[in-house]
Structure formats: C-alpha cells, structure tokens
Amino acid sequence: MSATVDGAPTVRSPAYLTDLALYRSDFRSYLRHLDWSDEWRGAVHSSAEAAMAHGATVLARLYDAGWNRYGWPEHIGGLGGNELHRAVYYEELGHAMLPVPAQHWTLETLGPALIKYAPTLAAASLPDYLCGKQWWGQCFSEPEAGSDLAALRTRGTEDSRGGLIINGQKIWTSQGPTAARLLALVRTGSTDSRHRGLTMVLVDADAAGVTVRPIALASGRLELAEVFFDDVAVPATRIVGDINGGWAVAMHLMQYERGMYGYAVLTAALTELAHLRPQLSAHGASAALRERFAHTYIDVLAAQARTAKTVRSLAAGEEVGPGSSIDKLLFSKVEKEVHDLIFDVRRDQIVAGDQSCTAAARDSARAQWWYSRAATIMGGTAEVQRGIIADHILQLPREKR
Numbered sequence: 001m002s003a004t005v006d007g008a009p010t011v012r013s014p015a016y017l018t019d020l021a022l023y024r025s026d027f028r029s030y031l032r033h034l035d036w037s038d039e040w041r042g043a044v045h046s047s048a049e050a051a052m053a054h055g056a057t058v059l060a061r062l063y064d065a066g067w068n069r070y071g072w073p074e075h076i077g078g079l080g081g082n083e084l085h086r087a088v089y090y091e092e093l094g095h096a097m098l099p100v101p102a103q104h105w106t107l108e109t110l111g112p113a114l115i116k117y118a119p120t121l122a123a124a125s126l127p128d129y130l131c132g133k134q135w136w137g138q139c140f141s142e143p144e145a146g147s148d149l150a151a152l153r154t155r156g157t158e159d160s161r162g163g164l165i166i167n168g169q170k171i172w173t174s175q176g177p178t179a180a181r182l183l184a185l186v187r188t189g190s191t192d193s194r195h196r197g198l199t200m201v202l203v204d205a206d207a208a209g210v211t212v213r214p215i216a217l218a219s220g221r222l223e224l225a226e227v228f229f230d231d232v233a234v235p236a237t238r239i240v241g242d243i244n245g246g247w248a249v250a251m252h253l254m255q256y257e258r259g260m261y262g263y264a265v266l267t268a269a270l271t272e273l274a275h276l277r278p279q280l281s282a283h284g285a286s287a288a289l290r291e292r293f294a295h296t297y298i299d300v301l302a303a304q305a306r307t308a309k310t311v312r313s314l315a316a317g318e319e320v321g322p323g324s325s326i327d328k329l330l331f332s333k334v335e336k337e338v339h340d341l342i343f344d345v346r347r348d349q350i351v352a353g354d355q356s357c358t359a360a361a362r363d364s365a366r367a368q369w370w371y372s373r374a375a376t377i378m379g380g381t382a383e384v385q386r387g388i389i390a391d392h393i394l395q396l397p398r399e400k401r
Ligand SMILES: Cc1cc2nc3c(=O)[nH]c(=O)nc-3n(C[C@H](O)[C@H](O)[C@H](O)COP(=O)(O)OP(=O)(O)OC[C@H]3O[C@@H](n4cnc5c(N)ncnc54)[C@H](O)[C@@H]3O)c2cc1C
Pocket: 137, 138, 139, 140, 141, 142, 143, 144, 145, 146, 147, 148, 171, 172, 173, 174, 175, 224, 374, 377, 378, 379, 380, 381, 382, 383, 384, 387
C-alpha cells in the first residue's frame, strides 16, 4: 500500500485483475477515506465548461491513485482488467453517491473503438484522456444525416501521402466546445456508397481548417457544438481502421455507446435516486409519489440488469450487435423517468427556487432535467432503436416506407 498526494490509501495490485471483489472493496475504502469527497459530491457547476474542468481534476486525482485505470489496457495508460472493472468503478462511485466525471461519457463511447481499430494511435492519445488532460467529441451527425448515418456527406478526399483532406459540417457534438480531438466519420466512397464508403478519422480540434461553434441548449449551457471542416489535412496515422471501413468502427463504438455507457448512466441514475430519497421523506411524500419512486427504482434496476448482460458480453470479447439497441431503448426511457420524478419531487426548488437551494443548484437541476429530454434522441432515437429491434432481432416483416 502507498499514499497519494491526498493522503488517501492507494493500492496498485495485480490481484485486482483476477479478484474483482478485492478491487471493489479497496476502491470503496479509498472513496470512504477520501478527504475531498464532500467537495466532489456537492460540487455545483454554473456552466458546462466548469463541469468539464471539475471532471478533469477528479480524473487526474483518481488516475494518480490508479483507480480509474483499471478496466483499460496498459498500452493506453490503464492497469489492465476489462469492462467488468469499469462497471465496478461506476457502481462504487454510485455507492459513495459521487457524480461520474463527464469525461467518462465520451471516453466509454470513443475509447474502445480506438483501442480495437487504431492501437498505435490509442497508445499515443488515450493516456491523456484517462488522466483528464483532454477529452474528445464524436462527430457523426450532420444537418442532413442523424438517424441515417449512411447518408452522411462530409467528404474525405485521399491526398498523395495516404492521408485525407476533410470538408463538410457536423452537428450536435457532445462536449464539442471543450473537446481537444474529434472522432469523425466521413465519406471517402462515392456519393451513393452508403455505409460501404465511410472512413473514421481522429482530428485535432485546433487543426487548421476546423471551426467549432458551441450550441446553447434549452438550459443555456454550451454542451454541444457544430463543427466545420474546411480543407482539413488528416495524416494517414489518424485514420482509424481502414479507408472505407469506418462503418465497422462505428458499429463497434455503438455497442459501447448503448451498452457500457448505458450501464454507467444507470449507476448515475441510482445515485440521483439515493439523493432524492431523503428529500421525499423530509417533505412527507404522498403514497402515489412513494409508489412512483419504487416503480422508477425497479425500472432502473431492470434496465441495469439488461445492460449488465451486455457489459459481460463486451468483457468476454463478444460482439453484441443489434442487441445493444434494447439497452439503449431501456436506459434512455428510464433516464427520463428518473429526471421527471426528481422534477416532480423538487418542483418548488426547480421551478420557483426556494430557500433550501442556491441559485446555482437550482440552475444545475434545471439543466439536468432539460438534458434528460434528449436521452431518447442522442445516440440514436428511440424510434430508430425500435426499428433495429424489429428488423434485426424480432425479424418482423419490413415496414413499407
Ligand atoms: C443532447 C444530444 C447530444 C448528441 N450528441 C451527439 C454526439 O456527440 N455526436 C453525434 O454525432 N451526434 C450527437 N447527437 C445527435 C443525435 O445522434 C441525433 O440527433 C439523432 O441520431 C437523431 O438524428 P436527427 O437529429 O438528425 O433526427 P432525424 O434523423 O432527422 O429524425 C427526426 C425524427 O424522425 C424519426 N426517424 C428518423 N428515421 C427513422 C426511422 N428509420 N424509423 C422511425 N423513425 C425515424 C426520428 O426518430 C426522429 O423522431 C446528439 C443529440 C442530442 C440531442
């Protein structure tokens, strides 16, 4: 055992790789003894930028102590282990009622695709992600291509050195305003090549020709961005997977976006409910509200049971494929349900703003509720997930369009 700069215990043990329960209990103990956990737990952010900056500090500290490095391979700055370690990590943050640093949402989505399809690039760039020095955005959606990604038009033209010159526009890039890099899916095949003509690239957000314009959400927060590419030169070393092989990379990524990310979202939802429960008791909740709380709690657990299966499959190296659409459908509906419940229990605070809550806390609660509205849109809409389930899992007769 050694000590971190915080004085809290830290253990880096090869035993964690085979003994998940030991990793869990030692991480739990670490969190229990952390002298800055109250500050982490109670932090209220007045902007998306402030939330990201705080998340970066938390990640740096956890990285220093080693805990968030389990579940990630050593060549990208991890300490080994697999998705199960990451699931335990999120569960223990939830157990300690600590919020998940926002960087994890994009890391869980983008990291695995880079590790599988561009290991050298992953080794060079992901350590900075893990320790909070930078985070990235996912540039798939375009103004004319969201649900139908195979229709995207941002163009990648091969240059003489095997790299690409990128031109076009992306939109709705989460964490885009502060992202250091952008994982972009671009068209390298003919206009009608659909999913067969796409290539994945990793572009620096400050590269010549990249313009990032923040988008203010309903809450006023700059959480998303639109990104313009004007003759952006991307070297061959920044191509993820094969030229025209971007669809396979995107499909691998989506399993994580719908499964692993979903598991983490649901542990965060349980934390929200744990924070809500004492408020429910304090305000003498009606029987109907208590019943709704119980139903919501069970819905979260049911969705989590489903995503846990996906996490186990991913940890075993299995391809989950269209099955991850079930996860996405379940966790996105539950996310909204949880935030609707929070809204109804804390209505006086969130809508009017009463004495029990600071203006910053009220704004933050409002922003969270607004953001939860997008749960069934981002990462593929609920309708699209239902379509995938109908076509690829239930094999129902094709819908006439
Ligand atoms: C908060 C938020 C964060 C996001 N983050 C990112 C990000 O980081 N990176 C990124 O690339 N994108 C991101 N997106 C974009 C998101 O992936 C798209 O908004 C989503 O895929 C839907 O695409 P669209 O907005 O173009 O809507 P459209 O595809 O135009 O859909 C419009 C409507 O038609 C329905 N529809 C479309 N096709 C079908 C179909 N085949 N069957 C049934 N109904 C259909 C949809 O369900 C929807 O109701 C984000 C979006 C939001 C709101």
